Amino acid sequence: MKSSIQALIFDVYGTLFDVYSVKEKCRDLYGDKGEEISIVWRQKQLQYSFLRQLMGQYEPFSKITRDALDYTLTKLELPYDEEKVETLLEAYRNLEAHPESAEILEQMRDKKIAVFSNGSRDMLEPLIKNSVLSELIDEIISVDDIKQYKPTPASYSYALKVLGVERHEVLFMSSNEWDIAGAKSFGFQTAWINRDGMPLDKLGMEPDSIYRDLTGILEWQ
Amino acid sequence: MKSSIQALIFDVYGTLFDVYSVKEKCRDLYGDKGEEISIVWRQKQLQYSFLRQLMGQYEPFSKITRDALDYTLTKLELPYDEEKVETLLEAYRNLEAHPESAEILEQMRDKKIAVFSNGSRDMLEPLIKNSVLSELIDEIISVDDIKQYKPTPASYSYALKVLGVERHEVLFMSSNEWDIAGAKSFGFQTAWINRDGMPLDKLGMEPDSIYRDLTGILEWQ
Numbered sequence: 556m557k558s559s560i561q562a563l564i565f566d567v568y569g570t571l572f573d574v575y576s577v578k579e580k581c582r583d584l585y586g587d588k589g590e591e592i593s594i595v596w597r598q599k600q601l602q603y604s605f606l607r608q609l610m611g612q613y614e615p616f617s618k619i620t621r622d623a624l625d626y627t628l629t630k631l632e633l634p635y636d637e638e639k640v641e642t643l644l645e646a647y648r649n650l651e652a653h654p655e656s657a658e659i660l661e662q663m664r665d666k667k668i669a670v671f672s673n674g675s676r677d678m679l680e681p682l683i684k685n686s687v688l689s690e691l692i693d694e695i696i697s698v699d700d701i702k703q704y705k706p707t708p709a710s711y712s713y714a715l716k717v718l719g720v721e722r723h724e725v726l727f728m729s730s731n732e733w734d735i736a737g738a739k740s741f742g743f744q745t746a747w748i749n750r751d752g753m754p755l756d757k758l759g760m761e762p763d764s765i766y767r768d769l770t771g772i773l774e775w776q
Numbered sequence: 777m778k779s780s781i782q783a784l785i786f787d788v789y790g791t792l793f794d795v796y797s798v799k800e801k802c803r804d805l806y807g808d809k810g811e812e813i814s815i816v817w818r819q820k821q822l823q824y825s826f827l828r829q830l831m832g833q834y835e836p837f838s839k840i841t842r843d844a845l846d847y848t849l850t851k852l853e854l855p856y857d858e859e860k861v862e863t864l865l866e867a868y869r870n871l872e873a874h875p876e877s878a879e880i881l882e883q884m885r886d887k888k889i890a891v892f893s894n895g896s897r898d899m900l901e902p903l904i905k906n907s908v909l910s911e912l913i914d915e916i917i918s919v920d921d922i923k924q925y926k927p928t929p930a931s932y933s934y935a936l937k938v939l940g941v942e943r944h945e946v947l948f949m950s951s952n953e954w955d956i957a958g959a960k961s962f963g964f965q966t967a968w969i970n971r972d973g974m975p976l977d978k979l980g981m982e983p984d985s986i987y988r989d990l991t992g993i994l995e996w997q
Contacts, residue, residue, distance in 0.1 A: 602826075602954070603977075603978070603979060605823075605826040605827070605830060606826070606927060606954050606957065607979065608830060609826060609829060609830065609925075609927050609928050609958070610961045611928075611929055611961070612961055612979070612980060612981075614980070622978035622979075623978070626975065626977060629975045630974070706827060706830050706831050707832075733823070733827050736827065736831060736833075737827075737831045740831045740832070740833055753851070754847065754850045754851050756824075756847060757824070757846055757847045758827060758828065758831075758833070758843075759833060759835070760833075
């Protein structure tokens with residue numbers, strides 16, 4: 556199966572890009588509370604995307620990310636104003652690529668290379684265009700084009716349509732295991748980039764491969 | 777609008793019944809780790825229900841609850857066997873009703889009274905039939921009948937069909953704000969039973985009423 560791969564699809568946040576600098580910005584502004592802010596913020600950001608999809612009340616990820624931050628700072632009873640919120644949101648548009656990302660993409664250039672994210676284009680495009688990966692990515696695909704968040708089958712189907720390949724010809728990478736479960740359920744080949752050494756979620760779907768960073772995908776060359 | 781209410785629909789876990797005894801059982805078996813187990817278990821239980829719905833990979837809540845517990849104990853690196861797991865799962869079938877539940881249901885008996893839960897019947901029926909609320913509930917409605925988890929519109933639509941009323945004639949109660957957002961989005965009147973004094977989630981839906989316990993709903997009499 557490995558030799559049949561025509562396209563590589565990468566998730567963005569945590570997978571190609573390191574979200575560490577979001578945490579750092581939280582610590583810059585809120586000191587000791589920074590860590591807790593970044594954890595609750597991420598949990599709520601994910602939860603709001605899932606819930607809005609389930610309820611049929613889609614809003615773009617930029618709006619959801621702001622709403623999740625707003626909730627987080629309210630819940631933790633921390634003072635905030637528009638300037639603080641903008642500073643924190645801006646961090647999402649200025650992430651560093653993980654150190655191995657560029658070299659791995661370079662080595663896999665004989666395949667189509669796409670990113671596919673729940674992020675809306677106002678978040679994704681500045682991030683990717685200002686990064687070292689800009690020239691290495693053939694397609695930026697956002698769920699916002701069809702307003703269907705991952706992990707719905709419709710979202711992965713859209714990515715497939717943009718790339719014009721068959722589902723078994725895709726290798727899909729994400730550091731989010733729920734995203735891997737959704738992609739596997741849809742019929743992609745999958746590699747879970749398990750950077751934090753987490754246990755496998757119990758969602759009835761196993762990744763085809765599990766790696767600690769993107770280097771492992773070279774065996775799909 | 778309050779006078780037009782024909783049916784009361786109650787969520788179960790946390791709303792009519794106190795999930796405290798699940799925590800207590802976690803502490804009985806795992807001491808200091810009990811609190812963390814109960815928090816991670818609940819988060820994963822919810823997340824798995826949302827993700828399976830989004831992926832189109834429905835499994836009953838009893839299975840999801842077991843899978844979430846399995847993940848939790850693995851992640852926290854705690855030893856477990858089938859007996860421990862069964863003891864913890866059994867706690868969900870032996871919850872105490874919140875102290876005000878019976879009296880409030882009694883006072884509202886001129887309306888149809890239903891429970892509507894993501895729980896499957898193997899969890900719900902033993903719980904309710906062995907409780908003080910058994911004689912006060914006209915309908916036990918489970919999403920498992922149609923395999924559509926809350927907060928999808930299809931789930932609330934099913935509850936409506938079972939009760940044979942119009943959506944604006946329903947007052948829906950839950951202690952889970954995501955459930956209130958889904959019910960409100962569908963068109964029910966809603967009362968959020970905010971027992972823990974949490975801030976309002978930013979999901980674009982506001983409850984019609986917010987109460988600290990079920991006593992407040994008497995004003996919908």
